[in-house]
Amino acid sequence: TDPLGANTARNLCDKMYEKRKQGAQEVEVLVKELNANGEKERILQIVDYLIANFSASPNGNHRKGALIALAAVTIALGTDSYPLLPKLVPPVIKSFCDQDSRVRYYACESMYNISKVARSKILPFFNEIFDGLFKLVSDNDQQVQKGAQLLDRLMKDVATEDESFSVDAFVLLLKERLYVGNPFARQFLLGWIQVLHSIAHIELVPSLPEFLDGIFHMVSDKNKEIRITAEHTLGEFLQEIEKNPPVVDFVSLVKILIPRCTSQDEDTKLIALTWIHSFIVSGKDVLVPCVDSILGAVLPSVASESDEIRERAIKANNALSKLVDGTEKEVPFKTLLPQIRAQLVSDYVNTRLAALRWVSLLHDRFPQDIADYLDTLFYTLLKMLSDTSEVVTLSLEVMARIGHNEGYF
Structure with a gap:
């Protein structure tokens, strides 16, 4: 039997929106009355009937009727709708x-109305709703996009007002989607990152290694708005890292930044070098084991044609030299010296000069530790004597210091 009554059922599947709306209002009145009388079984029958006969119908108007009616049931029940969600x-x-x-x-409208009633009780379905929104914000139909944007705003409010929201689950959802090319989807993801990052009780920085590269990927987007949002988001994260270094996994983040320091995109390179410089200053000794890979990422840019990039690279290189000069931690000479040797034969004069200064620093600071590497280094320095005058002068100075201490001459 039809638990709705023939007239209501007919209205719900009418092709006219006004008729369907009238049918939904009739459902709401009926469910309110049944709930007041404690007739839970009848309400369950109505919900099951709507799902079986309307939601699953091949007729589009039936499916539209189901959506408006399911929201009407939720509105009618208020907090009593929670067990039925x-x-x-x-x-x-x-x-x-x-x-x-x-x-x-x-569907967007219905979920909006259900979520408005359910608030935090909708969070068990967050993953599925988020996945739906991720697709709907890029929908070909503009009305659907607008509906998705409204629902998206509400879901952000619901997620951020409740302390039970799972950051770990969200990060997994985010990580899987960050490399998508669609501009609407990218804005959607950046919007979520920004909103969650702005909430005091939500801590995203510890999870940053999971999604930092995805944000960097968007810095070179063709869409100017996305580039600006990605840069702004990175700027906010860097500020928080500088304020609270103990919660930061510097080593994991540096591994993400290093390839970005040699990006073909200048904005990406500049931001990555800015982060590297900040990390050397904030992370201090934690970064000593990574000094070889950081140096390999930074030294090519000390010869950049871009003033900004060159200055940022020089600052990072100076901070790294200072860190190594003052550290008591074990320096990874075995990987650092081959990296310096590679930079000594760079195509760029300023990079070669910077590498020579590193040889000088290591020789003065750790003479015993680099003794085993001096033969190969000396051979490379000899070959540099046919270089530009500035390089030749510095090479001779470095060779003289080594020779003076080690009895090479």
Whole structure:
């Protein structure tokens, strides 16, 4: 039997929106009355009937009717709808992927109305809703996009007002999607990162190694708005890192930054070098084991044609020299010296000069530790005597210091 009554059922599947709306209002009145009388079984029958006969119908108007009616049931029940959410929500989520764009639009509207009532009780379905929104914000239909944006705003409010929101689960969702090319999807993801990062009780920095590279990937986007948002987001994270170094996994983050320091995109390179410089200053001794790879990422840019990039690289190189000069931690000579030797034969004069200063620093500071490497270094320095005058002068100075101490001459 039809638990709605023939007239209401007919209205719900009418092709006219006003009729469907009238049907939903009738559902709301009926469910309110049943709830007041404690007739839970009848309410369950109505929900099951809507799902079986409307949500799963091949007729688009039936599916639209189901969406508006399921939201009406939730509104009628208020907080009493919470135990029914596992029944009410899945058919709406399923409709996010409907082939009919109007059904997709009404799915956004229905989920908005259900979530408004449910608030934090909707969070168990967050992953599925987030996945639906991620696709809907890029929908071909502008009305669907607008509906998705409204739902998105509400979901951000719900997620950020409740302390039970799972950052770990969110980071997994984010990580899987960050390399998508669609501009609407990218803005959607950056929007979520920014909102969550702005909430005091939500701590994203410890999870940053999971998604930092994805944000850097967006710095070179063709869309100016996305580039600006990505840069702004990175700037906010760097400020927080500088304020609170103990929670930062510097080593994991440096491994992400190093390839970005040699990016073909100048903005990406500049930001990566800025982060590296900041990390050397904030992370201090924690970064000594990474000094070889940092040096390999920074030294090529001390010869950059871009004033900004060159200055940033020089600052980072100076900070790294100071760090190594003052550290009591074990310096990875075995990987650092081959890296310096590679930079000594760089195509760029300023890089070669910077590498020579590193040889000088290491020889003065750690003479015993680099003794085993002097033969190969000396051979490289000899070959540099046919270089530009500035390089030759510095090479001779370095060779003289080595020779003076080691009895080479």
